[in-house]
Amino acid sequence: MIIADFEMSPAFAPGVHHEVAPGWWYVFCGDLLLVENTTEGVCPLLGPPPQERGLVVTTCLFLGHLDGIPCFTAQCQEPATLGGTLRLESMRRLWRLLPKDHILLAGRALELVHWQHTHRFCGQCGTALQDVAHERARRCPSCQAVYFPRIAPAIMAMVRRGPQVLLARSSRFPGGFFSILAGFVECGETLEACLRREVREEVGIEVGNMHYFGSQSWPFPNSLMIGFVAEHTGGTLRPDGQEIIEADWFWPHKLPMVPGPESLAGQMIHWYATGADESLLTKPAP
Numbered sequence: 430m431i432i433a434d435f436e437m438s439p440a441f442a443p444g445v446h447h448e449v450a451p452g453w454w455y456v457f458c459g460d461l462l463l464v465e466n467t468t469e470g471v472c473p474l475l476g477p478p479p480q481e482r483g484l485v486v487t488t489c490l491f492l493g494h495l496d497g498i499p500c501f502t503a504q505c506q507e508p509a510t511l512g513g514t515l516r517l518e519s520m521r522r523l524w525r526l527l528p529k530d531h532i533l534l535a536g537r538a539l540e541l542v543h544w545q546h547t548h549r550f551c552g553q554c555g556t557a558l559q560d561v562a563h564e565r566a567r568r569c570p571s572c573q574a575v576y577f578p579r580i581a582p583a584i585m586a587m588v589r590r591g592p593q594v595l596l597a598r599s600s601r602f603p604g605g606f607f608s609i610l611a612g613f614v615e616c617g618e619t620l621e622a623c624l625r626r627e628v629r630e631e632v633g634i635e636v637g638n639m640h641y642f643g644s645q646s647w648p649f650p651n652s653l654m655i656g657f658v659a660e661h662t663g664g665t666l667r668p669d670g671q672e673i674i675e676a677d678w679f680w681p682h683k684l685p686m687v688p689g690p691e692s693l694a695g696q697m698i699h700w701y702a703t704g705a706d707e708s709l710l711t712k713p714a715p
């Protein structure tokens with residue numbers, strides 16, 4: 430059983446192409462999402478396409494249907510002024526404001542807009558790419574190379590030693606803020622090997638007895654986070670001083686400042702702090 434719940438509801442049916450129409454519009458200006466204050470709270474734009482609202486659209490993609498309503502995303506130039514109920518907001522702030530399906534769809538949208546923007550020309554011959562008709566891909570009309578959206582897998586490692594948990598402070602974190610370890614999977618590596626390597630490189634210890642926890646799409650810009658719980662099997666903490674500047678073992682009732690429930694890391698730490706129910710974990714990795 431997977432604990433972390435970052436899945437779209439069955440009300441969403443993904444799709445690739447649809448003529449531009451009224452519906453849900455996930456409109457980005459840079460990385461900021463255009464949202465509307467309504468009587469029922471904050472939501473993405475529902476209604477006519479952004480070009481009919483006077484916005485200048487540079488990229489437009491169909492995402493699928495949510496409860497039968499077509500969903501689109503668009504990258505727009507930032508308007509000089511916004512209407513009274515509209516505002517631009519960062520995705521991280523919206524995690525706590527938007528309903529789950531909308532924030533997950535906005536994440537999917539942001540990833541696809543970024544992919545479209547960085548795949549305008551063929552990497553082999555430089556020709557302008559074209560959308561493929563029936564799948565999410567772009568093809569070079571000259572050399573026929575095909576480009577699919579790229580996803581970069583990264584593992585998250587919650588390492589335990591008896592009743593304590595390893596939390597570390599990245600050089601990128603504000604003071605006093607700790608999280609579990611994380612790192613990108615390298616070419617040719619399994620998830621398990623990546624976990625062992627990352628932990629060894631960043632804090633100098635060995636781990637084993639890994640259990641899968643859950644996963645989360647992380648669209649900043651195109652990661653898939655894959656969470657494991659593991660146990661310390663040897664070695665003393667030695668932060669590498671570059672990626673990790675501080676690391677320590679913490680008790681569940683004395684945790685430092687940690688990520689919130691909008692992230693897989695935050696959900697894993699919450700699971701640990703509230704009793705670490707082992708029955709919710711999957712079987713050990715082979």
Ligand SMILES: [Zn+2]
Binds near residue numbers: 554556569
């Ligand atoms: Zn080409």
